[in-house]
Amino acid sequence: TIWGKKVQNIVWGSGAGPCPSGYCVDRIGRSSDLTISAAIMAGFLPFADTEELRQEINDQLEHMYTNNICAYQVNLDSGTQHKILWRCSVRLPNWRSPSVDSIDFSTMILGYSTNFLPDDFYQTD
Numbered sequence: 001t002i003w004g005k006k007v008q009n010i011v012w013g014s015g016a017g018p019c020p021s022g023y024c025v026d027r028i029g030r031s032s033d034l035t036i037s038a039a040i041m042a043g044f045l046p047f048a049d050t051e052e053l054r055q056e057i058n059d060q061l062e063h064m065y066t067n068n069i070c071a072y073q074v075n076l077d078s079g080t081q082h083k084i085l086w087r088c089s090v091r092l093p094n095w096r097s098p099s100v101d102s103i104d105f106s107t108m109i110l111g112y113s114t115n116f117l118p119d120d121f122y123q124t125d
Contacts, residue, residue: 002036002093005069010060013040017087017104018097033092038070038085043107046114046122058115061085074100084108 001007014026019035026035041057048054064070070088073081085108089095114121 002069002088002090004093005067007069007090010063011036011038011041011069011088011090012060013037013044015040015043015104015107017101018099019087020089020092020095033095034090035087036070036090037087037104037107038064039087039105039108039111042085042111045111061112072097072100 002011013036014028014031015037016025017023017035017037017039019026019031020033024031024033024035026033026037038061041061045054045057048057064085065083068083070085071083072086074084075081084100084105086100086105087097110122
């Protein structure tokens with residue numbers, strides 16, 4: 001569980017960003033806190049080799065967003081608030097990331113945007 005919610009078969013994805021011990025570059029087999037990253041999950045969307053896999057990733061992200069799993073409220077300078085999916089830990093299920101780094105969050109924007117862009121938008125033949 002993370003934040004009191006069941007997450008088996010829903011959360012995955014290792015990558016760089018804040019973790020309970022500071023800033024980590026996590027990877028499979030080397031993530032002492034099992035920090036997962038929704039941004040990494042979204043980053044796999046352009047590389048899903050079947051529509052079923054793409055839909056599964058989108059369904060997992062939607063479930064996380066709807067159920068506030070690894071979801072954070074972000075306050076903008078304009079005074080508006082927005083909810084984003086970010087990082088959380090399976091081993092430390094109550095931990096919350098103290099910050100969001102744009103370079104590490106970029107995989108969320110770039111990956112999730114492929115749901116709305118033409119299929120060849122990022123092609124560099």
